[in-house]
Amino acid sequence: MKNKFREKICFEYLKNCNFDKKLENFYKKKTILITGGAGAIGSNLAISLSKLVGKRGRIIVLDNLSAIRDEEPWNLPSLENMIFVKGDIRNDEDLKRVFKERPEIIFHLAAFLQIKIQ
Numbered sequence: 001m002k003n004k005f006r007e008k009i010c011f012e013y014l015k016n017c018n019f020d021k022k023l024e025n026f027y028k029k030k031t032i033l034i035t036g037g038a039g040a041i042g043s044n045l046a047i048s049l050s051k052l053v054g055k056r057g058r059i060i061v062l063d064n065l066s067a068i069r070d071e072e073p074w075n076l077p078s079l080e081n082m083i084f085v086k087g088d089i090r091n092d093e094d095l096k097r098v099f100k101e102r103p104e105i106i107f108h109l110a111a112f113l114q115i116k117i118q
């Protein structure tokens with residue numbers, strides 16, 4: 001339910017951005033890797049890009065889920081054109097796994113945040 005709402009917000013935001021056709025065409029059918037794609041920023045980016053790449057594009061999310069605390073639910077909805085790989089950017093095997101998908105664009109958002117919000 002929460003994820004459906006986020007999808008709606010992301011898709012509406014994209015629509016309101018009224019992107020230039022050139023930009024939309026640039027992303028169409030692309031394979032995009034997002035490290036840290038289950039995080040606060042990465043998950044919204046993944047949802048939005050999944051729309052832009054369309055059915056013939058792919059979003060690959062690599063995330064070790066280290067930011068998930070306690071029972072906090074996982075941030076990412078399951079979308080048709082999205083592949084989630086639970087793995088670590090510091091692990092060669094995990095990197096080989098995602099690079100096998102031949103990403104054309106990479107957004108690197110995996111990060112270990114140490115600032116605690118009170």
Ligand SMILES: NC(=O)c1ccc[n+]([C@@H]2O[C@H](COP(=O)([O-])OP(=O)(O)OC[C@H]3O[C@@H](n4cnc5c(N)ncnc54)[C@H](O)[C@@H]3O)[C@@H](O)[C@H]2O)c1
Nearest residue numbers: 036038039040041042063064065066067088089109110111
């Ligand atoms: N949230 C903000 O307001 C904000 C603002 C400006 C910049 N940023 C930057 O954007 C980036 C992402 O921020 P966020 O708020 O989405 O953080 P976040 O903690 O929500 O997301 C980071 C993600 O990276 C994953 N991760 C951590 N170490 C990993 C590893 N070794 N391998 C794979 N995945 C790993 C975590 O599990 C998490 O899902 C950070 O570099 C942050 O400094 C964030």
